[in-house]
Amino acid sequence: MTPLDQLAAAAGVARSWRDAEHQIHHVEDEVLGAVLGALGYPATSENQQQLSLDRLREERETPPSFLSGDVGHPITLPPALAQATHADLYPEQGEPRTLVIHQGQLPPFGQPGYHRLVVEDHALTLALAPSCCPPIAAPGRKRWGVAVQMPSLRDKAGSAYGTLADLPSMIAMLASHGADAVAISPLHALLPGDGQHFSPYSPSSRLFLNGALACPVEGPSPEGLIDWVTQVPSQFAMMQAAHARLTSEERDKLRIWAEEQGPALHRHALFNVLNRQFKGIPWQQWPAAYRDPDGEAARQVSATQGDEISLHLYIQQQTSHALAAAQWATRAHGMDIGLIADLAVGVDPGGSDAWTMGEAMLRGLTIGAPPDPLGPLGQNWGLTSFSPQGLRRTGFAPFIAMLRAVLTHAGGVRIDHAFGLERLWVVPEGWSAAQGAYLSYPVNDLLRLVTLEAHRAGAIVIAEDLGTHPPGFTEAIAACGMAGMRVLWFERDEDGAFRPPRTFPQTSVAMTGTHDTPTITGWWRGRDLAWDRALGRRTPRALAMAEVERAVDRNALWSAVGKPGPVPARDDPAPVVDAALAHIGSAGSALAIVPLEDVLGLEEQPNLPGTTDEHPNWRRRLPAPFEDLAAQPAIARRLDQLDRSRRA
Structure with missing residues (x-):
């Protein structure tokens, strides 16, 4: 074993990895050295490698500040x-x-x-x-819920996009049909006020909330799409005006509330002030004096721009109150679980968490996925996350704070790309997505912390485990009482037949789809293939083959979910939607979650992976307020049928 191999093994960087087809790939020395260097272990020469190895040995021999165990x-x-x-x-x-x-x-x-x-x-x-997370349901009980992209909601007043204010009325309607949960899109804080960054999975901070979702702002939605660049600044201006009207008593209450949240909130507000002052550019490009959150320049801004900081504290306060009201509504209407929050896998490297958390975060590395059949060139999501070494050095405090933040007003959490609890594909700055390596994380510590925080919050945990599993991962999360995901499109046997949902394990969540997959209607009509054709994502030959395969798959799906008789026509998806919802409703899983787009039989999906501006990701809206849509007999029947199938 070479010194470079020894160093990589000691630092938790994998020299080789196995792809989805079980082929082994080896990481080049240059890539391995770049990853190690970004982790703080220089490795460009044998002398550096030996020095870094000595440093790692010293770190291992130093008594830790944190230790985890099982009750x-x-x-x-x-x-x-x-x-x-x-x-x-x-x-x-x-x-x-x-x-x-x-x-x-x-x-x-x-x-x-x-x-x-x-x-x-x-x-x-x-x-x-404790031994495991709170159970999703008591033995013999099956729960169900609906997944909602919150900005897609409409109200009767004509708001520009959906906000937390739209949730209570929707919750009341779903609860009247027997729903137990509402899974919502991520609410993490985005970069403030410009509307340029609107993907909920590319947050500035996972500790705080997206203030743009605090309350509605009036405005048109041309062609049913959200105009974030126009509407977010309008909403921010509305919050500025509301903050300016606060009385002295209200400002005192705001100050007391902010102090109760702890110093991290003030640092986030300070970041937002500086981010707007420097026109939204990444903090790494700010004048050097401002890159240190504890530096003199940052302290001067904190001391002299108190009103601006107060504005961002106010936005967080109002967003938190709106979220609390939504979770309270789930309890008031008898939902067993309530809101299920969504925890993104990473954060924007130029955002608040990366600025404030220092050594706890990866620097010079972004996360993604290695080459696979869905992404032959690999994926670089342009996000960063915690550093495993940084977590150990900080006693896992940032990770614990993140879990507490996402569970504060929720009855459960879905952990996006839960494989990140064990390993992440990291790409050094300046290298291609395929030129990365797997970085190991202290999975036992992280699983215990998730279990402990879920226990303290009385919340369920859903681990998004779609894709190539690290060895033993499925068994590890099951042992902790975390539910994996069973998505209709992926549950097929070697012959291509859809698996009977009654065979899904009780410790799982059954779903018709996710925000990244076609809707049932879109799949049946071939809308996803039409997007591939329009965007040149497949060759004409590959598209022709895909159309033939889809025709076969339609028969396979109807054979699995439908009633005896002819297969519905391609332009008649409604019977397929009804049957698929009942199909997933019959799953052995303790919880079934159906995307709102499938409940309504919509054709377009919220997000098309691998695209940015080519497809209107995270911009689609419902055709009408949900209360009006749910009052339609066909939609009401679907909800009632889903409830009956879960309680049968």
Whole structure:
């Protein structure tokens, strides 16, 4: 094993990887060196490699500030503390106690939580996770819900796009049909006020909320599409005017609320002020003095632009109150789960989290996916995420804060690209998406923290596990009580037949589709293939083959979901939508979630992966307010049928 290989293994960077077809690929030395260098371990020469390896060994020998374990099981101490004989435990609740260390292990402890542990004068946090996350449903009970792209909602007043204010009326309507949950698109904070960045999966911060969704703003939606660039500045101006009208008493209440949220909120507000001051450019391109959130220049802005900072605190306050009202509505109408939040896999490298969190975040690396049949050149999502080394150095505090933020007003969370809990495909700056490597994460610690935070919040966890699974990942999340996803289009056997949904495991979520897949109507009509043709995403030969395959697949789908009789015509998708919803409703899964687009039989999907401006991603709106649509007999029957199929 070469020094470079030793260094890569020690830093958790995989020298090789296996693709979807089980072929093994090797990472080039130059790419491996670039990834290691970005992680802070220079590797361009053997001397550098040896120095970096020595540094990694020192880090491993340093007693950690954080340790995780499982309730009721012995806890293995790290090597730096394994020779100790006793430890003092200060539980979150209860009296301190002294524990005897036997063969490098602490005895089992039965109380989940964050406890203080002192081993030979070294203090650390001991996070003990319960055996599993809260169950989705009691045995014999099956729940269901609807997935909603919130900006697509309409109100009767003619707002420019849907906001949190539109959720309560929709929740009331769905609850009247027996729904248990509403899965909403990500609410993470985006870059403030310009409308240029509107993808919910490319946030500025996962700690705070998208203020553009706080309350509606009037405006037209030409051709049924959202004009973010025009409407977000209008909404921001409306919030500015509302903030300017606050009384002294209201400002005092705002200040008290902001202080209760902690200093991270103030830093986020400060970032937003600077981001607008520097015209929205990434913070890496700001004048050098402002790139340090703790530097003198940033402190001066904080001291002299208090009213601007107060505006951004106010926007967060109003958004938080609106989200709390929506979750309260789910409880008031008897929903068992309520809102299911969506946790994005990463953040904009030029955004708030990357600026404020320092070494906890990856620098010089973006995340994506290696080459596969759906993306032969690989994918670079242009996002960053936590650094595994940074998480360990910060005692996992940023990860815990993120989980608490997303669960504050929710009954559950969907973790986007949950494989990121174990590994992420990272691409060094300046290299192609295919020239990356897998970076390992402390999966046991992260799974325990997700389980613990879900337990504390009383929330369910859905792990988006679509794609090539890391070995053992499915079993690991199932052991923690996290539900994987079973999507209609992907549940097929070797012969191409759609699997019976009654065979889906109870610890799963059954779905007709996601925001990235065609709707049932769109698939049946071949709208996804039409987009491929219009955008030149496939060769004419490949398109012709795809059309032939789709004809066969239509027969296969109807054979799986439909009633005896002729296959509905390509331009008659309504019977297929009805049958597919009932099909997924019969799944053995504890929870079924149907995208709102499928409930309504819409043709277009919210997002077309691999496109930006070519397809109107995240801009589509419903044809009418949901209450009006749900009052239509055909839609009401679908909702009632879905409820009956879940409760049968």
